[in-house]
Amino acid sequence: MCGIVAYIGEREACPIVLEGIKRLDYRGYDSAGIAVVRDGRLVIRRSVGRISALEEKLDHELEGATLGMAHTRWATHGGVTEPNAHPHTDRSGKLAIVHNGIIENYRALKAFLAQAGLTFESQTDTEILAKLIGYFYEGKLEDAVRKALREVRGTFGIAALHADEPGTIVAARRGSPLIVGIGDGEYVVASDAAAIVQHTSQVIYLSDNEVAIVTRDGFRTTTLDAAPVSKDIEEVEYTLRQLELGGHQHFMAKEIFEQPESLRNCMRGRLDLEAGRVVLGGLTSVSRELIKTKRIILTACGTAWHAGLVGEYLIEQLARVPCETEYASEFRYRNPIIEDGTTVLAISQSGETIDTLAALREGRERGALALGIVNSVGSTIARETDAGVYLHVGPEIGVASTKAFTGQLTVLAMIAAFLGRRRHLSHEECFQYLSGLAAIPDAVEKALQLDSATRQIAAEFVDANNWLYLGRGLQYPVALEGALKLKEISYIHAEGLPAAEMKHGPIALISEDMPVVVLAPRDHWYEKVLGNINEVRSRGGRVIAIASEGDHEIADLAEHVLYVPDVTELLQPLVTVIPLQMLAYHAAVLRGCDVDKPRNLAKAVTVE
Ligand code: F6R
Numbered sequence: 001m002c003g004i005v006a007y008i009g010e011r012e013a014c015p016i017v018l019e020g021i022k023r024l025d026y027r028g029y030d031s032a033g034i035a036v037v038r039d040g041r042l043v044i045r046r047s048v049g050r051i052s053a054l055e056e057k058l059d060h061e062l063e064g065a066t067l068g069m070a071h072t073r074w075a076t077h078g079g080v081t082e083p084n085a086h087p088h089t090d091r092s093g094k095l096a097i098v099h100n101g102i103i104e105n106y107r108a109l110k111a112f113l114a115q116a117g118l119t120f121e122s123q124t125d126t127e128i129l130a131k132l133i134g135y136f137y138e139g140k141l142e143d144a145v146r147k148a149l150r151e152v153r154g155t156f157g158i159a160a161l162h163a164d165e166p167g168t169i170v171a172a173r174r175g176s177p178l179i180v181g182i183g184d185g186e187y188v189v190a191s192d193a194a195a196i197v198q199h200t201s202q203v204i205y206l207s208d209n210e211v212a213i214v215t216r217d218g219f220r221t222t223t224l225d226a227a228p229v230s231k232d233i234e235e236v237e238y239t240l241r242q243l244e245l246g247g248h249q250h251f252m253a254k255e256i257f258e259q260p261e262s263l264r265n266c267m268r269g270r271l272d273l274e275a276g277r278v279v280l281g282g283l284t285s286v287s288r289e290l291i292k293t294k295r296i297i298l299t300a301c302g303t304a305w306h307a308g309l310v311g312e313y314l315i316e317q318l319a320r321v322p323c324e325t326e327y328a329s330e331f332r333y334r335n336p337i338i339e340d341g342t343t344v345l346a347i348s349q350s351g352e353t354i355d356t357l358a359a360l361r362e363g364r365e366r367g368a369l370a371l372g373i374v375n376s377v378g379s380t381i382a383r384e385t386d387a388g389v390y391l392h393v394g395p396e397i398g399v400a401s402t403k404a405f406t407g408q409l410t411v412l413a414m415i416a417a418f419l420g421r422r423r424h425l426s427h428e429e430c431f432q433y434l435s436g437l438a439a440i441p442d443a444v445e446k447a448l449q450l451d452s453a454t455r456q457i458a459a460e461f462v463d464a465n466n467w468l469y470l471g472r473g474l475q476y477p478v479a480l481e482g483a484l485k486l487k488e489i490s491y492i493h494a495e496g497l498p499a500a501e502m503k504h505g506p507i508a509l510i511s512e513d514m515p516v517v518v519l520a521p522r523d524h525w526y527e528k529v530l531g532n533i534n535e536v537r538s539r540g541g542r543v544i545a546i547a548s549e550g551d552h553e554i555a556d557l558a559e560h561v562l563y564v565p566d567v568t569e570l571l572q573p574l575v576t577v578i579p580l581q582m583l584a585y586h587a588a589v590l591r592g593c594d595v596d597k598p599r600n601l602a603k604a605v606t607v608e
Helices: 013-023 051-055 106-115 125-136 141-150 251-257 259-267 281-291 302-319 354-365 380-384 403-423 427-438 440-460 475-490 499-504 526-537 573-590
Strands: 003-008 031-038 041-048 067-073 095-100 156-162 169-174 179-182 187-190 202-205 210-215 218-223 295-300 323-327 342-348 369-374 387-390 466-471 493-498 515-520 542-548 560-564
Touching: 003 013, 003 095, 003 156, 003 169, 003 210, 013 031, 013 051, 013 067, 013 187, 031 051, 031 095, 031 156, 041 051, 041 095, 067 095, 067 156, 095 125, 106 125, 125 141, 125 156, 141 156, 141 169, 141 210, 169 187, 187 210, 251 259, 251 573, 259 403, 259 440, 281 369, 281 387, 281 403, 295 302, 295 354, 302 323, 302 342, 302 403, 302 475, 342 354, 342 403, 354 369, 354 380, 369 380, 369 403, 387 403, 403 427, 403 573, 427 440, 440 560, 440 573, 466 475, 466 499, 466 526, 475 493, 475 515, 475 573, 493 499, 499 526, 515 526, 515 573, 526 542, 542 573, 560 573
Parallel strands: 295 323, 295 342, 342 369, 369 387, 466 493, 466 515, 515 542, 542 560
Antiparallel strands: 003 067, 003 187, 031 041, 031 067, 095 156, 156 169, 169 210, 179 187, 179 202, 210 218
16 A cells, blocks of 8 residues: 655655655555655655666755655556656645545545646546645645645545745544654654654554644644644554564565464463463453353454454354354445444454454444454554454564464464353363464474475476365365465465365366365364365366375375374464465465565555
8 A cells, every 4th residue: 555754854854765665665556756845845756666766766956855755656546657656746836745545525626626727737636635735725734734634535644745844744644544753853754663663663643533743843733623632652563673584585485484483472471371261451441241242243354354264163163152254345335233242353464454444443333342353553443443452473564464364363263262261161171272272383383394395386386377275164264365375476366165165166177287275184074175185186186285294094185295283173274374375475486476565466455
């Protein structure tokens, strides 16, 4: 999604904001731009493509400016062209804004401005906002920004500068994240803490409909009606080191290999084995209500939705609470029935996915207890929930989610045990299950030894353009996740299916050209899955099985077997997904794809 970085202080602004947008480039973008105020003049450069193309356009005119901002654009309104890249300006050419979000009523605003005689150079909604702020400008940028934003429907995170006010950045948000980093005599405004952490760890998070007026001497925050708002200064949780590759070729590889450690961090201080219980501080304030809940709706998108499907299973098995998993984008628009005692639990790595956020709001407005499982501390979803649990797996930079997925599974496993223990699980049952959970990081470590085996398989099937992933029960969501990983980073078409559904149509696809990955750990669906493998084999299909260590029977049926350690049955998805992540990674590398920045994808989807 679009990235925003703005700087005001005593240092040269240009390198700081450029470095900032480079830190955000993992979020995905297609063009970039920069604006600085120098000697009472606004200087703007924009370009299509990579930030390096923008850098080639930078010249001495930007040098010496200590106020500036930069932007990476992910196109929504209007194609990927230089005129559509941000920053956009007002009619005077003295005011510039960068924006993340969508101005929904931009057509009406455009008609209004056109009637006032304004003309437009781009096809973007952002230019309309820039012109509207300019229309209201009467010598005070903050007033003009507030006035214009009161007219806007839609979402925005913006930063605005004016050449006549060289000591001010005005920033505002509704729906799109914005953070103000507080340094020593300097401030960095950004859409993501990754652009701030090399300068300071002290931040304020703007809430919806808040405006920050940032100068070299300090900052103030107000509502859109200019009422003062006081903000708490918070500490950013992660460090610069976590944002670097650390010897790996790609962030995705780094994050796959980090999983034993990230899962230990996720569980740290939360498993009380002796007492046979789980301690989730984030849920303390709502625990009474949660224990009595009659129904849980898990809502999420993409990989997080797959985690929800596993979570549904765990919660129903351990806590015996009816639970369902809903695509957030569907749930929010389908007039859902929320009865008394319903809990809506949003799952999101970024905490900014607009559909997940809207689904959470929908649930809460209809009276549900609103909970979240989020990785990004201080993100919008985390702030809007009644309570929740952080993953604590560290920042995830690779666009393809890996360690966040296993973190989400782990938190869901802990919530299932938390509820189960308080409803009917015995001490002994909970102790057994939690001991199994505590053993998972070591099992994941072992599963990571499949790296070279998965590379060989990926190489053997590198030219296959269609893959099928099959699983049953708990392994069905893992099949979906394996297929999603493959398609999003290697652009190979892949489908995940409940193995028994194959007979109802997809079996027609089976041929020696289509590798079929079958999840077949030793669980209570195992015999059935062997039957499905036979069905594939007898039609000439080529099977890659993910099986439990020591299972020799399966070696006679499948062409390739990737053995993962045997773990508690309910927790098997945490290990069976590991070879699938590596398979997708190697396939993408072998096909020469940009693993960390796959085409058309963004790390946080903050538009519908
Ligand atoms: C896939 C992937 C996406 C996200 C989805 C939700 O690898 O990363 O499918 O899982 O966009 O994102 P979050 O979890 O940030 O809400």
